[in-house]
Amino acid sequence: MTLSLGVSELETIRGYLFQDGRERMILALCRKSLFGVFRLARLFLPHDSDYAERTEAAVTLLAESAYPLIKQLRADGSLSFLQIHSHPAGYPAKFSSIDDRNNGFNTEDVREWNPRAEFLRMVLSRDDISAEYYDYRGGRFRPLALGRVDKLILSLRGESRSNLY
Numbered sequence: 001m002t003l004s005l006g007v008s009e010l011e012t013i014r015g016y017l018f019q020d021g022r023e024r025m026i027l028a029l030c031r032k033s034l035f036g037v038f039r040l041a042r043l044f045l046p047h048d049s050d051y052a053e054r055t056e057a058a059v060t061l062l063a064e065s066a067y068p069l070i071k072q073l074r075a076d077g078s079l080s081f082l083q084i085h086s087h088p089a090g091y092p093a094k095f096s097s098i099d100d101r102n103n104g105f106n107t108e109d110v111r112e113w114n115p116r117a118e119f120l121r122m123v124l125s126r127d128d129i130s131a132e133y134y135d136y137r138g139g140r141f142r143p144l145a146l147g148r149v150d151k152l153i154l155s156l157r158g159e160s161r162s163n164l165y
């Protein structure tokens with residue numbers, strides 16, 4: 001599976017996530033395009049009051065902050081859920097065990113909101129990025145390829161992120 005981001009989308013994401021030294025989170029809805037590539041459909045940049053916790057090593061949003069997105073996801077089976085968070089304090093752009101249990105919204109929640117929705121997640125450090133999707137059959141996360149919209153061609157599918165950014 002591939003998630004494709006435009007240059008300006010990525011700038012918006014980075015600009016929001018790296019305002020200070022504590023972790024931040026963005027929630028988004030994605031839609032599968034004609035080529036089977038996910039594109040952003042809606043981006044939610046939380047306010048300070050939407051956070052339950054925000055430190056150098058962890059971030060959690062208040063559940064109710066996501067209600068508008070959850071409502072839209074429930075109503076539209078072509079949407080999937082994307083959770084983005086930052087590691088601004090020098091940790092690499094890799095998902096940690098903290099992320100697996102403390103990311104506010106889990107894989108089962110998403111299928112409860114809509115049985116057709118996929119759960120995608122992305123983590124960014126100041127100079128790197130990685131992404132995964134949840135394989136519900138296999139019961140684990142797998143790498144999600146990232147593509148740039150301005151280079152959106154079918155051959156990007158399945159390639160690693162390293163040659164895309």
Ligand SMILES: [Zn+2]
Nearest residue numbers: 085087096099
């Ligand atoms: Zn993390």
